[in-house]
């Protein structure tokens with residue numbers, strides 16, 4: 229059985245759908261937190277709820293009693309840990325909460341996974357760990373010297389706990405650093421989703437730092453493909469970047485959205501946003517060689533798919 233934490237969220241719900249379809253026994257642990265509307269998460273997993281190889285537990289990764297119960301009751305062999313407080317900007321407002329969920333919650337899960345002797349623990353990390361000043365493209369062996377948000381620090385700490393649990397207890401750990409994931413069900417506060425909503429209703433879109441930021445946008449199906457490959461292969465301890473390995477400048481992203489939506493964006497400029505990295509760009513050589521990871525959806529096509537989903541969704 230595979231435990232997916234945060235499985236009702238954006239990435240987790242796509243992963244769960246693939247796993248359930250492949251016939252895997254899947255256990256989802258999610259507390260439906262209020263970072264964005266829990267009703268959205270209910271819809272994310274509505275289709276899998278009826279499947280016989282799927283179990284949903286509504287609970288918190290920080291809750292010792294809850295973890296004791298599920299690790300005692302279910303034959304968990306692998307863990308994909310995606311539950312987190314996500315979002316760089318929001319983390320600046322409540323760093324303690326981010327530390328509680330992303331560091332203490334991860335530690336709690338590592339403890340139970342180690343005692344259960346799970347065969348693989350996959351930790352969802354982020355390009356944010358590279359911070360500012362790192363050379364591009366970012367390589368997994370680069371030192372993590374200058375994170376610029378509480379979220380990034382919490383992800384670095386969770387990675388280090390993962391490494392520690394491997395070194396100390398031999399727990400097999402795979403760290404996957406995701407780069408700006410997008411696609412259907414993307415979190416509503418993320419740029420592509422937010423801009424789409426504002427442009428559809430004719431409102432202004434906020435652009436920070438003169439629109440000079442560049443992001444390595446990665447389509448959610450490619451991320452799920454990387455996670456599935458990681459689940460199949462066994463490693464002692466490895467770190468992989470999962471990105472598209474192309475950077476997209478913000479004005480170009482906006483132009484693709486304009487073309488797809490058939491609307492001109494009204495831009496409202498703001499100064500630099502603390503916590504935002506100027507650029508993200510993944511070196512995916514290692515993931516290609518060791519995980520057979522090969523992203524296939526380019527931004528133009530991905531935005532087309534996103535807009536199609538956005539216009540069809542009823543929430």
Ligand SMILES: NC(=O)c1ccc[n+]([C@@H]2O[C@H](COP(=O)([O-])OP(=O)(O)OC[C@H]3O[C@@H](n4cnc5c(N)ncnc54)[C@H](O)[C@@H]3O)[C@@H](O)[C@H]2O)c1
Pocket residue numbers: 233234235236237238239240257258259260261263269287288289290309310311312313314315329333352353354355405406407408409410415
């Ligand atoms: N989306 C991206 O671009 C991106 C980029 C890098 C890393 N990540 C990481 O990938 C993972 C998934 O991100 P996402 O975009 O799908 O976010 P998301 O917010 O949609 O999903 C996270 C899920 O975790 C659940 N959760 C939060 N706190 C919990 C707790 N204490 N106990 C149990 N469940 C809890 C939430 O209810 C949510 O369903 C996160 O770890 C995130 O940090 C995402």
